[in-house]
Amino acid sequence: MLDLLNLPGIKPVDMYKESKALIIVAVADVAETFICPDCKIPMHKHGTRKNKFSDTPLYMEPVRLEVQRPRFRCESCGKMAMSKLSFLDDKRRATKRLVDVIRQQCFSATFRALADETGVAVNTVKNIAHDLIQELEQTVRYETPVIMGIDEVNLAGGYRCIITNLTTNNVFEMLEERTQDHLKTFFNDLPDREKVEWVCTDLWRPFKRSFAAFLPNAKLIIDKFHVVKMALEALEEERRKYQVQLSKDNLINVKRSIQWLILKRHENLTPAEHKALAIVREQIPELAIAYDLKESFFTIYDEPEKQLAQNAFEAWKNRLPHEGMEPFKKLVKMVHNHYDEIFAYWDAPFTITNAFTEGLSGLIKMSNRLGRGNSYEIIRAKTLYSVEARKVGSGFRSGREKVEYGPHIPTLLKQAESSELD
Ligand SMILES: [Zn+2]
Known part of the structure; x- marks a missing residue:
């Protein structure tokens, strides 16, 4: 034979x-x-x-x-x-080459599909993947980001903490939850902690208290997107209050579109939307005031310098009416609670928070596609150890030691999109 x-x-x-x-x-x-x-x-x-x-x-x-x-x-x-x-194989009743095939495919195929294809039990596939993950945890090291993003993404049945390198747009680490305990462990084990110069995050207060002790050279920035989002939320609260006041005739024209109309920036409105906004001004002047407050809040970020931005915020604050507009008064409080971190935006060497927002939206899109039927452990491994995505941006330092920054977020997204077509 x-x-x-x-x-x-x-x-x-x-x-x-x-x-x-x-x-x-x-x-x-x-x-x-x-x-x-x-x-x-x-x-x-x-x-x-x-x-x-x-x-x-x-x-x-x-x-x-x-x-x-x-x-x-x-x-x-x-x-x-x-x-x-x-x-x-030393551990299983299988050939080494079969275990190798399963190791190569366990992050791209489902465990069930691999088990059917190879005839081994699903649990065996799971164990092989688990061993591989442990091996990768021990051996794969990414460069500590100089500019670090920390945020939450809903992934595999819960909010996960994603740590990114904002200079290179790579994922650096993923933690099961964004709690003080998880972050403390992460910071404790972080090599070259003193390298981190900037940390960009959202308005998460507990983090602010603990991070300074761990990252001696880092400055905290609250990203722009999360700050202006609060202005949008304030406007939404006002809209729900006033929309009921629209007359029946105008309701048909305006009501359905009013929500997204007022959330849009003024310069992006179409002629028809300008007309609809004029009706809002006429019929619900309070809502128009809220719209204008939102718009002028956004323009704070158009200021080229920190002092000018701070002045613009003061001027904006002084325009708030004595009565009403409570959601915007809440926004003022929030800005004061995070004042230094919000205005640190203007101290940053480049627009860090844009990179933060872009990376985050890429991760959210990716998680929407990855999420189904996978455990957190596997999603994390698929994200952090993706061979293709890790190639982007990696290189050799002084020709010898391999330098990796982590998986490239746009490549991860492309992978997630193509696996959805399978
Ligand atoms: Zn003998």
């Missing part, structure tokens, strides 16, 4: 089909002699032993090897011996 197995130490002698697998019968092809390690005398042949092992699929069928090996026995002490098969 042609040796289609190509495994050292055994030769195929027969092949037959069982319901779910191709069985290849093989025999050990060695004329080995065994010496008893204790008695130092030759051992004698003592029957044969039949064992089954899973191997890589053949003709798109799972393969089971049925290997027959002679057993040897020491006549003096009764010790038994059998030829070792070097192609077997």
Whole structure:
């Protein structure tokens, strides 16, 4: 029989089909002699032993090897011996090459699909993936970001903390939850902590208290997107209050579109939307005031310098009416609570928070596509150890030591999009 197995130490002698697998019968092809390690005398042949092992699929069928090996026995002490098969995995009843195939595919295919394809149990696939993840955790190291983003993304059934490198747009780390405990552990284990110069995050207060102790050289910035989002939320609250006041005639024209109309920036309104806004001004002047407050809040970020931005915020604050507009007064409080971090935006070397927002929206899109049917552990591994995405931006420092920044977010997104088409 042609040796289609190509495994050292055994030769195929027969092949037959069982319901779910191709069985290849093989025999050990060695004329080995065994010496008893204790008695130092030759051992004698003592029957044969039949064992089954899973191997890589053949003709798109799972393969089971049925290997027959002679057993040897020491006549003096009764010790038994059998030829070792070097192609077997140490931990599983499977060939090394099958375990390799599963390792290569376990982040791109589902465990169930891999189990069906190879004929091994789903749990075996899971264990192989788990071992691989542990190995990667020990060996893969990414460069500590100089400009770090910290945010939350809803992934695999919960809000996960994602730490990004904002200079290179790579994922640096993923934590199961964004709690003080998780972050403290992360910061404690972070190599080159002193390298971090900027940290960009949202308006999450607990973080502000703890991070300074861990990152001695870092300045905290609250990103622009999360700040202006509060102005939008304030406007939304006002809209819900006043929209009911629209007259019936105008309701038809305006009501349906009023929500997104007022959320839009003034310069992006179409002529029809300008007309609708004029109706709002006429019928609900309070809502128009809220709209104008939102618009002028946004323009704070158009200021080229920190002092000018702070002045613009003061001027904006002074325009708030004494009565009403409570959601905007809440916004003022929030700005004061995070004053230094919000205005640190103007101290940053470049527009860090744009990179933060773009990276984050990429991650959110990716998580929407990755989420289904995967555990957190696997999603994290798929994200952090994606071979393709890790190639982007990696290189060698002084020609020797490999430098990696982590998986590139746009590449991760592309992968997630293409796997959705499968
Ligand atoms: Zn012996």
